[in-house]
Amino acid sequence: MKCHELEILISDYLDNVLPEETKEEFESHISECLSCKKELEETVVLLEKVSLLPVDVAPANDLWQNIESRINNKNENGHDDKIIPLKTNGTPVKVNHGKYQDRSSARNRYLKYGAITLIAAMLLIALLPSLLTEKNGVKMDIFKTSWPVINIKGVTTIGSKLLIGNDSLKIGDWLETKDSSQVKLDVPGLGTILVEPNSKVSIVRSDTGEYRIALDYGTINADITAKPRTFFVDTKSATAIDYGCAYTLTVDSNGDGILFVKEGMVALESNGRQSLVPAGRYCMSKIGIGPGTPYRKNTSDEFKKALMKYDFGNGGSESINTMLKYATKPDAVTLVNILPRVDEQLRHKVYARVYAFVPPPGNYRQDSVPYLDMEKLNKWIEKVQENINAEVEKNLKEMEKNLNENFNFQFEHGKDFKSEEFNEKLQENIEKHMEGLEKLQELYDIPMEQIEKEMEKMEKQMENFKFDYNYNFDNEKMQREMEKAQRKMEKSQRKLEEQMRKHEQDIEQEQRELELEQERRERELEQQQRELELEQERRERELEIHQREIERQLREQERQQELEERQREREQELEKQNKEREERLKERIERDNRDDIDDEN
């Protein structure tokens, strides 16, 4: 080992990271070379001095107050424009106090799953070092670059590959379901997406931590539990942004879409238009125009047509008049949404119509349209929803009461089921149910088929009840039936558990494979890193050698110059001495000459 090689190794030696062999070489060199030993000792003395420096120093002023005020900025309106670290694209999000922001359904859902999400997130953080890797400074999250996909039925392709059983969908690959195929796509840590037949989806790359898919055409059923604005679905006509919800989104071959929100809330955004669609509402989006106004499931065809014409055609006042004509109380939500967009001449009409259903909160008159900002409109919509919910509850209670009456009546009349009085009462009760159900259907958007099914079921139950009652409640039979049902339930429970176990095993297997893959990549990276480091060191050493060579040459040159200088000096001196000697000789000759002349004289 040479001195210049050792100099570079001092830091690694003191950090105790030198390989054993190099360390021995290092120490043997140090014990022999005085200058290197001196350098090492000086470095140690320096490090001893540095080790006395404080690692923590308290600032003279309290910095927190300033920081807190910077992260809790107040805006001009006095609202908190609080910067919250929620958005994952790296830029702060300002909390918008606009419509639907505080909608209880979305909030409840978020709260309901909040604890689970938190625990899952904490577990994820513990796992992260093994799941994340870093390449060229870019963080790669393997969870987001490929999502698990499970084939439920039929033929599905990923790119040109056939999907068999469990696989994973990578960024950029298109997943296509055929006529009768169905696939489940797991959004890691957020939920699932059911891709229905004849659909085409892919995962879109997002470097900002968002989860984003593109739906080219077809239908997806998404069930997502995430922070608002984490999960996005891009379609040609609009982007659906999740606020913690379950929804169905269908896109046709042109790119026009229709969204139905089952639970929570979804925002549809495009071309600067935004619609916030709450649970139980539909919303269309048209290519080139963007999203329309949300409407309820069972609104009348006339209302729906007029709304479509208003949103996407050139319906104008005619459409508004039709909508007002056919609007019922649950349509008030749609009308409130339209209010800010409608022409001023028609605004008072729309306002008065909604006012008649449910007046806005606060002291407003029906005959003059007040200015209502988004927050107030939002509150109004909430009031309408609450009003409808209250009516639904009232109707449900009435139905319950009717059922109880019916039950008591049957008991009162004992076995006399064939009496006219009983039949009349029964008929009356069924009619009451029907009334209640119709009312409910209108208010709560329950489809007619479901009601019919419910009624059939109820009638069947009544028949059975009559039958059983006629036979004095065959207790043993009932017991047997119950046991049978119990066994059936247990069996299906076991089957479900078995399926769950299998699914978990599959996931574990996949996880293990991912981890192995991860480890392999890390090893490769480390190897590359080591090679790079060695290369770097080699280059540094070469550079050092080169530099030393140059220094040596310079020294040599200096020495040469010095020698030449000295040579010159010596020559000059010799010349001087010669001159002196010549002069002395001359003098002597002259003196001798003079002496000779004197002698002659």
Next chain:
Amino acid sequence: MLAEPIKNNYNPELVLENSIKEAELVQKASNGDCQTFKELFEKYVNRIYAFCMRISSNPQVAEELTQDVFVKAWEKLDTFRGDSQFSTWLHSIAVNEFLMYKRTQKRFLQRVVQTDNINQYDISTERHEYHFNTNIDIENAISTLPEQAKIVFILHDVHGYQHKEIAEIADIEIGTSKAHLHRARKLLREELSK
């Protein structure tokens, strides 16, 4: 007798326990919990301030940089994935903020002061009264180091980071980090022997 290599006081269990606790705090803070973020701030403010103080050699600038570091950290909390220590992450923000500050400062001086020698106006070349009461010589010597060498030296020899971590913090290669450290130590030895 040979100098003993410095041993690492590494206790894996303690490190794991701390990092789990920290991950919980970070998770809570990233959900918008300002109070939890304050806990993190209190835990690291003195370290970050000391770092900013040494790289900028100016208490006022160090205070501003420290504030910027924590505001930036709050905004970007969700991008912190936990694959490095939270303190490492904060230091990398500090390095970025410092370099950004230097760039802005340089541009500002170029615009405002028409001069051939910008460095004479450079704040870091001015001598400031330190808060560190002792070790003034070594602190002053550190302040004379070139920018990159200074950052690497402080991170390695004062804060105890490994080259691998420094490479991540300052976004440089490990070899470069080693070269800077070697240069910084050499310059410091020379400066202190004057």
